[in-house]
Amino acid sequence: MSKTLQAIRGMNDILPEQTPLWRYFEGTVAGLLDGYGYRQIRMPIVEFTDLFKRSIGEVTDIVEKEMYTFEDRNGDSLTLRPEGTAACVRAVLEHGLSGGGQVQKLWYMGPMFRHERPQKGRYRQFHQIGLEVFNLDGPDIDAELIVLTWRLWKLLGIRDAVTLELNSLGTSEARGRYREALVEFLTAHLDQIDEDSQRRLKTNPLRVLDTKHPETQAVLVNAPKLADYLDEESRVHFEGLKARLDAAGIPYVINPKLVRGLDYYSKTVFEWVTDKLGAQGTVCAGGRYDGLVEQMGGKPTPGVGFAMGIERLILLLETLEQVPESIARQVDVYLCAFGEQAELAGLTLAERLRDQVPGLRLMVNAGAGSFKSQFKKADKSGALYALILGDDELAQQVVGFKPLRGQGEQQNIAWSALADHLATCVVQG
Template sequence: MSKPLQAIRGMNDILPEQTPLWRYFEATVAGLLDGYGYRQIRMPIVEFTELFKRSIGEVTDIVEKEMYTFEDRNGDSLTLRPEGTAACVRAVLEHGLSGGGQTQKLWYIGPMFRHERPQKGRYRQFHQIGLEVFNLPGPDIDAELIMLTWRLWKLLGIGDAVTLELNSLGTSEARAVYRGELVEYLTARIDQLDEDSRRRLSSNPLRILDSKSPQTQALLVDAPKLENYLDEESRVHFAGLKARLDAAGIPYVINPKLVRGLDYYSKTVFEWVTDKLGAQGTVCAGGRYDGLVEQMGGKPTTGVGFAMGIERLLLLIETLDKVPAEIARTVDVYLCAIGEAAELAAIPLAEQLRDKIPGLRLQVNAGAGSFKSQLKKADKSGALFALVIGEDELAQQVVGCKPLRGQGEQNSIAWDVLAEHLATSLKQA
């Protein structure tokens, strides 16, 4: 027998029972970002591999081990995007969106791809919502990004389950000096480092700061501290950010070991973390990348942004039992029609109800069936009310209205007042 067809490991179907929560989350985020003046941009999921080598860095874990890369028929090396910032910067440069100092406040949503070991809340195809802001250099926009995420957590009911961690990486020049001191310190103690940290020592030594090895962490206690190498500009910027968060009443923790996994960050870096999801604790992360646009061939342009993992946030919402009850219901009203004449009458009646009650989720029975079988389907649909048209109702120009989720008897409602009655009943349900 041939092997059954199935999804690729780490690339999951999102089933109809799951999509209401996705749609609720996406709509909540989109509405929030509209309120803050951000505009959506949509980039392709496949880019030239060179884009990520130039932006992320050839010696990062992502480029070395995690990217899905292949050659197309022309021999070009293409890659499924592992993150969104590089693609967004490419689009901004290609279409001149940041030219002349134009301010851009952009957001995007979609799948990303990394060849990692699948874990709960961490997949090879995962979905992110990202924000990127260009040509706003001050700490005020850094604070806005954090404030709008704080508002989102409150909207979703998860504010008490997440903690904001902050750090400043300084400018690239200041960080280069610190990097040299850190490498010198660790090289003298290389035999005490874990294997992963030894590998990073020559490629990305700052990532050693967030090593999961207890032995390496113990070694870092006496290591040089990044905060002691910050330039004055970065100190002032970081102080401005903290002052704004204090003014907004947003609590935070300074984490001097927070460095982020991508080379292009500078100055502000932040993460929203939770202890409710086990090892996968980061639900949103970002920071400032003032040198990235120039690194990718553009004119000097400041940038700041973040990305949030949708799967992890939905898992957190479910773990905390914060899924709104109403989103599980996909049908408000189920219309049963018994007999061909009633089926014909149900068609225009359903359309009239949809016209008169905006947003009404009305399902008309399909496949005929007896009154009893249609009522069973109405109940299974999760609808609040069943509408019934049979021979008697058709003759009297009425519809039977039966509550399915609460107390009450079936009533006969005249066609001309049905929409009004139904709208009122749905509000009270």
Template sequence: MSKSLQAIRGMNDILPEQTPLWRYFEGTVARLLDNYGYKQIRMPIVEFTELFKRSIGEVTDIVEKEMYTFEDRNGDSLTLRPEGTAACVRAVLEHGITGGGQVQKLWYIGPMFRHERPQKGRYRQFHQIGLEVFNLDGPDIDAELIIMTWRLWGELGIRDAVKLELNSLGTSESRGRYREALVEYLSAHHDKLDEDSQRRLKTNPLRVLDTKNADTQAVLVDAPKMADYLDDESRAHFEGLKARLDAVGIPYVLNPKLVRGLDYYSKTVFEWVTDKLGAQGTVCAGGRYDGLVEQMGGKPTTGVGFAMGIERLVLMLETLEQIPEEISRQVDVYLCAFGEQAELAGLALAERVRDQLPNLRLQVNAGAGSFKSQFKKADKSGALYALILGDDEMAQQVVGFKPLRGQGEQQSIAWDALAAHLATCVVQG
């Protein structure tokens, strides 16, 4: 027998009962970003592989192990994007929209792809919302990104479930000095490092700080601290960021081991983490990357941004039961019509109501059916109210109005008064 068709491991369908919560989350973020003056950009999900090697770094885990890379019919090496920043930088360079010091505040949404071991909240196709800001170099814009996420957590009702961690990686020069000191220290304790950290010591030593291995973490207790190697500019920038967060009242924790997994970060790095999804997990992370645009062939252009994982944040909303009641209800009103003439009149009446109440979720029964079967479908839809249109209602040009979720008797409403009645009842319901 042929193998049954199924999705690729780690690449999941988002089913109809799940999409309302996704749309709620995405809509909440989009409105917030509109209010802060950010503009949406949409990039392809496939890019030339060289883009990610140049931006992320060839010795990172992403490039070495996790990218979905293939050759197309022209022999070009292409990659499904593993993250959004590199693609966004490529787009602004290609179209010249950051030239001449133009400030750009951009955001994007869509799937990313990494060949990881699938687990709860981490998949091979995952979805992110990302922000990138170009040509603003002060700590004020770093603070704005963090303040926006703080406001978002409040709107979603999960502010108490997340914690902000901060660090500064300094400039490439100060980071280079720190890397030398760290390598010297870790080399002296080489035999106590786990195998993965021994490999990283040769390729990307700062990532050793991010290890989850307990023995290596014990070695790192006395390791040199990045803060001791910061240049004056980076130190002033970091103090400016902290001062702004203090002014707004956003709590944070300084984490000297926070380095992020990509080579292009400098100065500010931050993560919003939670312990509500089992092991501590990151739900939003980012930082500054002032040298990336130049590294990718552009003129010196400062940049800062972040990305948040939609799957993890949706899972948090479910875990913490922060789902608005209207999200679980996809239909407000269900219209039942009995007989051909009633069906025709019902269609026309429904469209007139939709003209007057464009935000009303009104479903008209399809497929005919008996009184009992239509009411069963009305109840299953989750609607608050059922509208009834049969021979008696047709003769009087009224519609039966029956509450489905609470107290109240069925009543008759004139066709021309229906929209006004629904506006009152649905809002109050």
């Protein structure tokens, strides 16, 4: 017996009943970013593997354990993108978008891929919306990225469910000095930290700071603090960011253990977290990466950005019951036609209504059927109203207008008045 075909574990179909919420979320974000002057860029989902090794860092969990990497027919090592920043920087460099100090404010949307253990809110194919800004080095643009997410949370109705966590990693030089002090401290307490942290101590010691292991967390209470090693430039930058957030009335928490999992971050790092989704609490995260463009072969170029996880934010909307009622309904009006002449007239009438009433979601019955069966399909469609067209209606040049959700009695409306009626009771609400 042949094996039943199914999706790869951790890579999920987004079904028709789910896509309206996705489209609502994506449209809300796109409209917001238009208002802030960001432009969309679309990158391939496959890149040369070396791109991610050079940008993310060869000793990170992503590169060591999680990437989907394969050889193509030419023998080139290719990887399904595990995140968007590296690909965006590659595109900016390849097309000269940041040359001459040009400011670029870009955003992208699409699937990312990591071979992780699938669980609620964490998948092997997941979707992100990311923003990247190049050639602005002040705390004002860091603040703008946070301010616009704060506005997004309000638009989505989830502002009370998320908390902003902030930290500064300093310059690479300052971080190097701190790394030495941290390694020295943890080496002296090696028998008290967990096995995974011992491994990270040799490869990426700052990642020990965000361990969830309780014994290691207890050791870290007395560990050197990154804030004590910050250079003056980073300190001034961080104070400038906090001052702007204070002025905008955005609450935040300083989290000295926040380091992010990618090697390219410097100075500002931030996360928006929630306690409504269990273990997967981060819904949006990012920071500054002033050395990344140069690291990838370009000229020194300041950069800052973030990415938000669409699946987690969709889950948060559903958990908090912040799904607008209107998006669950995909059809406003269902047209029932009885008899061949009514079907012909109904097709013409439907197209005329679509011309006259922009935004009208009108479904025409297909496959004929009895009065009862057509009304059953009309009700199942979720439509608010049914239009009825039979021989009697054709003769009188009217359409039966029947509320399906208890909003009144059926009435006959002249064809000439139908568009105005639908515009008032359906499109305008």
